[in-house]
Amino acid sequence: MLSEAVFATLFDAEARYATFKDKWPHDFENVTPRMLADNGFIYSGNEDHVQCFACGKELQNWEETDNIMDEHQRRNECIYVSHIKSGGSASDLNLERGIMILKEIYRRTIGAIDNGAVFEASDLKKCFNGSKAKRKPKKKL
Ligand SMILES: [Zn+2]
Numbered sequence: 001m002l003s004e005a006v007f008a009t010l011f012d013a014e015a016r017y018a019t020f021k022d023k024w025p026h027d028f029e030n031v032t033p034r035m036l037a038d039n040g041f042i043y044s045g046n047e048d049h050v051q052c053f054a055c056g057k058e059l060q061n062w063e064e065t066d067n068i069m070d071e072h073q074r075r076n077e078c079i080y081v082s083h084i085k086s087g088g089s090a091s092d093l094n095l096e097r098g099i100m101i102l103k104e105i106y107r108r109t110i111g112a113i114d115n116g117a118v119f120e121a122s123d124l125k126k127c128f129n130g131s132k133a134k135r136k137p138k139k140k141l
Pocket residue numbers: 040052053054055056057072078079080081
């Protein structure tokens with residue numbers, strides 16, 4: 001399982017996509033890093049194990065014929081999938097849905113802490129710095 005606190009930085013589809021970079025083991029047409037990232041998934045870096053930033057669903061052992069959204073929704077209610085299905089895209093989460101997802105992330109985080117998970121200070125840092133910290137500074141002319 002990925003660190004829950006890190007999830008708050010992964011609202012950004014590009015940040016999710018970056019987790020797959022040069023590491024994804026498959027070359028399937030129906031299960032690409034871009035499609036997985038747009039569907040809310042983050043790559044764990046381990047085999048083909050991914051996890052949704054919003055609902056926390058974990059999936060692995062992908063096959064060429066899999067449909068990402070079907071797998072994501074199986075016995076699962078995901079706010080992010082509802083957003084995509086209602087015509088939303090990876091880049092237009094509104095505030096209301098964003099807050100619902102954050103609440104879900106915090107609920108899971110608190111559950112994990114109750115179960116004895118320990119978070120590092122660096123997890124919190126990632127939370128607050130977000131992906132902005134990784135952007136290159138503007139070039140001076
Ligand atoms: Zn989900």
